[in-house]
Amino acid sequence: MRGSLLRILRTADALALTVFFAGNMLLSQQPTQSSTGKTRTEKDLLGEKQIPADAYYGVQTQRALENFQLSGIPINHYPEFIQAWAIVKLAAAQANTDVGAMKPERLAAIEKAAQAVRDGKYQDQFMVDWYQGGAGTSTNMNANEVLANVGLELTGHKKGEYQFLEPxxxxxxxxxTNDSYPTAIKVALILRNDKLVDELQKLSASFRTKGDTYLKVVKMGRTELQDAVPMTVGQELNAFAASLDGEIAGxxxxxxxxxxxxxGATAIGTGMNAPKGYAEKCxxxxxxxMGKPIVPADDMLAATWDQQGFVVYSAALKSTAIKLSKISSDLILLASGPRAGLNExxxxALQPGSSIMPGKVNPVVPEVVNLVAFRVMGNDFVTTIAAHSGQLQxxxxxxxxGLSMMESQELLNNTSKLFRTKCVDGITVDEKVLAHYMETTVGIVTALNPIVGYEKATELAQEAYSSGKGILEIIREKHVLTEAQIQDLLDPVKLTNLDRSKYVNK
Structure with a gap:
């Protein structure tokens, strides 16, 4: 009886799943609806298809919309990617005109269309899903069709009158697609990199400002979570800034x-159908x-399959994520407690931290920085696997x-701003806690090595640990140093080797 019931339930589940997927398939095969309900007919090698009359895209975009409804992330999710296509297509048209392959009036139409798209217009017409087979052909044709139809309208023609401007x-x-698609990704990444760098510079500046505020506040440094030697809070925070500067440079x-x-590589890098001089001019x-030193590849065959640029740039994004995660984890540790942790x-405090523990406030911003960092690291692995998996030409x-890197840029940019405005700018220091740690630490015994030797300093440290006394108390009891020597040789500020000339206005 029980077995029969299970079989019935499994059959019902299978039928439900079949209906669900069949319904989704039918929905995905429906043409995108026109706001007027009217359509126009376009055709390609597979035959005719009805396109919404008010759509600027064409038949190949329509097929992609029907075939690839996967992630819900259209290419216009990242506006710079659409701007990149306008730049690539405009540069190609200009180069084609330079070499005599394109008529000036067609260039003029493309220039108008490209400028409109660069100005942020027609973004809703770039609709295909990021996940698509065909190495980006659907995206390339989406760009070709939209720019063609925009150009047609802006020069007094109707959508679909391709005898005047053809996709x-x-x-x-x-x-x-094999040269324009990777180029558009590169252009978009370059456009977005400036934005990311600017936000990271602001975050670095925030750490420096906060570090300069606490430049003279002494604390214990730690290695392997054990007491090490003295430093200042300012040195610690300025070191965060310096490390971020390294990521910016990277x-x-x-x-x-x-x-x-x-x-100019065209299909595989041989340049078939590209006029002489086109690649250099493009x-x-x-x-x-762009205002950037874009250059043609020396070997177009290699450049058409080689993914080095993407691998290198993705690695730089990953490195930045690792650095942000390390800094965030340090802040979580330094703020731990407040009574049973470091509490330095x-x-x-942005929001209550628990639905059951009253008064608890969690380090939510550093935590979300870590979440983003983990995602960016994963995106780099995706890029690595994709770059490794291409075949032949x-x-x-x-x-x-492209999707992985643009998502990483977006996440890092937004998170850096959040980190700065909701966390770093508001950091304060508990100087009483730091002073207590300095009074009770044994770490400053390291400064005695040049005076009494490593072995004797070790004995003093062991006695301090076993007795529970502070190292200064042991030194005084055993008359290892005079009071004047203690004040001179074991002054925590001197032990930090603080070079104030390195810091602003200090």
Whole structure:
């Protein structure tokens, strides 16, 4: 009886799943609805298809919308990626005109369309899912079709009148998805890198400002979570800033690996259908449009499958995430308690920390920084696997690389701002706790090594630990140093080797 019931339940579950997936499939196969209910007919090699009359995209975009409804993340989720396509297509059209392949009036139409898209218009027309087969062809055609139809309207024609401006023959002239798609990803990453660097610089500055505030406040440093030697709070916070500056430099350096593009490679790197001189002129136009030193690859065959630029830049994002995670984890530890932890610093209280423990406040911002860092590290692994998995003359997995890196940029940018404004700017220091630790620590015994030797200093430390007394108390009892020597040689401020000239206005 029980077995029969289980079989019935399993059958019911299977039927429910079948209905669910079948329903989703039917929904995904429905044409995107026009606001007017009207459609226009377009065709490609697979036949005719109805397109919403007011849509600026065309038949190949429509097929992609029907085939790839996977993540719910359309390419317009990252506006700079759409701007990047406008830059790439405009530079290509300018280069084609330079070499005599494109008529000036068609360039003029593309220029108008590209400028409109760069201004943020028509974003809702770039709709295909980031997850797609075909190495980005659906995205390339989405860009070609939208720019063509926008260009048509802006020059007095109707959508779909491709005899005046054609998605393939004009917008894709001298190109392939295999050169324009990776190039658009690079352009978008470069555009977004400036934004990320700016936010990280602000975070670094916040740590420096806070560090300068507490530059003379002495505390115990720790190694392996054990008492080490004295330092100041300012030194600790300024070190966070210095380490972030290193990540900023790393991101800027990694950006340079994105400057080499394969525009003009066309399908596999041989440059079939690309006029002589086109590749160099296209890169030069991109450099002008972006204000960055974009250059054509020396070997277009290698550049069409090689993922080094993406791997390098993704690694820089991962490194930044690791640094933010380390700093956040340190702040969580330093703020632990408040009564049964280190309690050296206080973080801004943003929200109650427990549904059951009254009065508990958690370090929610450093925790969410860690969550983001873990995601970015995972995204780097995705990029690594995708870069490793291409075959022969093309890597078909660039879409997930682009999505992974852009998500990482977005998360790091937003989280850096949150970290600065909701946490770092509001850090305060409990100087009484720090003074207590300095009074009771044995760590300053290290300063006695040059005076009494390592072995004698070790004996003093062991006695202090076993007796529960402070090291200064033991030194005084045993008359190891005079009071004047204690004040001179074991002054915690002197032991920090604080070089005030390194810090602003100190």
């Amino acid at each position: 393939h023959d004009d917008l894709n002239m001298s190109q392939s 991101l800027r350096q990694a950006e340079k690996s994105l400057y080499v593009v394969n525009m 890169a030069a136009h991109m450099a002008t449009l 610093i206080d973080l801004p 093309l890597n078909a997995y660039e879409p997930v690389e």
